[in-house]
Amino acid sequence: MRRITVAGERPYDVLIGPGVQAQLGLVLDGTPRAAVVHSRSLAAAAGAAVETLQQSGVAAEAVVVPDGEAAKTAEVAAGAWEEFGRLGLTRSDAVVGVGGGAVTDLAGFLAATWLRGVRVVQVPTSLLGMVDAAVGGKTGINTAAGKNLVGAFHPPAAVLADTDALAGLPEAEFRSGLAEVVKCGFIADGRVLELLAADPSGRAETTELIARAVQVKADAVGEDLYDTGRREFLNYGHTLAHAIERVEDFGWRHGEAVAVGLVFAAELAAAAGRLSRADADRHRELVAAMGLPTSYRGDWAALQAVMRIDKKARGASLRFVVLDGLGNPTILTDPDQAWLDAAWAAVSGGTR
Ligand SMILES: NC(=O)c1ccc[n+]([C@@H]2O[C@H](COP(=O)([O-])OP(=O)(O)OC[C@H]3O[C@@H](n4cnc5c(N)ncnc54)[C@H](O)[C@@H]3O)[C@@H](O)[C@H]2O)c1
Numbered sequence: 001m002r003r004i005t006v007a008g009e010r011p012y013d014v015l016i017g018p019g020v021q022a023q024l025g026l027v028l029d030g031t032p033r034a035a036v037v038h039s040r041s042l043a044a045a046a047g048a049a050v051e052t053l054q055q056s057g058v059a060a061e062a063v064v065v066p067d068g069e070a071a072k073t074a075e076v077a078a079g080a081w082e083e084f085g086r087l088g089l090t091r092s093d094a095v096v097g098v099g100g101g102a103v104t105d106l107a108g109f110l111a112a113t114w115l116r117g118v119r120v121v122q123v124p125t126s127l128l129g130m131v132d133a134a135v136g137g138k139t140g141i142n143t144a145a146g147k148n149l150v151g152a153f154h155p156p157a158a159v160l161a162d163t164d165a166l167a168g169l170p171e172a173e174f175r176s177g178l179a180e181v182v183k184c185g186f187i188a189d190g191r192v193l194e195l196l197a198a199d200p201s202g203r204a205e206t207t208e209l210i211a212r213a214v215q216v217k218a219d220a221v222g223e224d225l226y227d228t229g230r231r232e233f234l235n236y237g238h239t240l241a242h243a244i245e246r247v248e249d250f251g252w253r254h255g256e257a258v259a260v261g262l263v264f265a266a267e268l269a270a271a272a273g274r275l276s277r278a279d280a281d282r283h284r285e286l287v288a289a290m291g292l293p294t295s296y297r298g299d300w301a302a303l304q305a306v307m308r309i310d311k312k313a314r315g316a317s318l319r320f321v322v323l324d325g326l327g328n329p330t331i332l333t334d335p336d337q338a339w340l341d342a343a344w345a346a347v348s349g350g351t352r
């Protein structure tokens with residue numbers, strides 16, 4: 001088992017390895033009641049969580065929500081708050097999120113808002129949830145205007161990344177999670193790039209890759225929970241990615257949109273003279289080798305309009321995370337339109 005501690009006002013552990021979900025009883029020992037939020041597709045894992053908690057004396061009950069992005073809506077949140085009221089969830093109690101990143105984002109948001117904040121323990125079951133979504137305390141839901149536009153910073157009390165769960169995860173979802181892993185390689189950890197170049201499937205060294213990605217995230221959020229500095233670099237590739245997700249009505253996998261966004265950001269940095277052609281090409285080649293999309297055809301004007309309500313935007317300024325060389329992220333404010341158009345041309349040429 002690997003343990004990574006995330007620093008902050010209330011430090012917490014991320015446990016990674018087979019069987020770590022069984023630690024749930026220990027983590028919530030002495031908690032009177034817990035609401036286990038999950039979708040139907042994760043009923044077995046959630047049922048095991050409920051059972052473990054009950055064996056530890058926690059009155060645990062399941063709260064079922066829709067699967068995937070359909071969970072991240074104001075209507076679903078309102079329904080879950082009703083359930084919490086029915087269960088009599090108080091401030092001594094806790095929420096447990098069992099599922100992919102969409103369900104852990106929702107569960108975290110519910111915990112942040114119920115009674116103005118109760119504890120949440122995240123049990124991510126997708127690779128993307130393990131390496132990214134369940135860690136760091138960004139919680140939220142989508143709105144008609146865009147991705148994750150309503151939410152709160154609410155760090156979990158613990159994260160149990162049980163790698164046994166990955167056995168049932170569809171291959172496309174696993175690949176989607178790898179997009180956030182390679183992102184960590186580009187912004188901070190060259191060893192991740194080496195491991196993925198050697199085995200683009202990510203299957204040979206999965207636990208090592210998870211631990212390295214979680215460490216990159218822990219280093220950033222431990223220093224900057226509220227996304228005012230270093231944490232923004234975790235948004236590498238996300239400005240275009242979130243716009244794609246929005247214009248596609250959240251029908252694209254997050255990691256697939258991030259994959260295109262990474263190639264776009266590299267092309268933008270190359271156009272701005274910050275990243276070498278070889279390093280930009282390395283983005284495209286590695287992402288493609290991993291079986292992730294490197295191109296997207298869509299309405300450029302519509303995408304640019306949506307990018308303007310990205311959370312990194314300030315007033316009229318568009319801000320992008322770009323690399324000043326591999327492993328050296330920085331913010332590029334209001335890039336020349338010609339650079340944006342060049343990056344768009346570079347990603348809109350092929351097929352998905
Ligand atoms: N809060 C953050 O910091 C953060 C970071 C990255 C991504 N996110 C968010 O996470 C979401 C994406 O997460 P995701 O990629 O996990 O997608 P997801 O939550 O939509 O899950 C994808 C699919 O995989 C299924 N699934 C999950 N675990 C499974 C398992 N073990 N076996 C079988 N099926 C399983 C789910 O039921 C779902 O159908 C997006 O909403 C994104 O915005 C948040």
Ligand SMILES: O=C(O)C(=O)C[C@@H](O)[C@H](O)[C@H](O)COP(=O)(O)O
Nearest residue numbers: 132136138147148231234235238311
């Ligand atoms: O944790 C962060 O900070 C990130 O930017 C990680 C991203 O991978 C993640 O998709 C996050 O939810 C995006 O945050 P947002 O603030 O741009 O919605």
Ligand SMILES: [Zn+2]
Nearest residue numbers: 180238254258
């Ligand atoms: Zn992301």
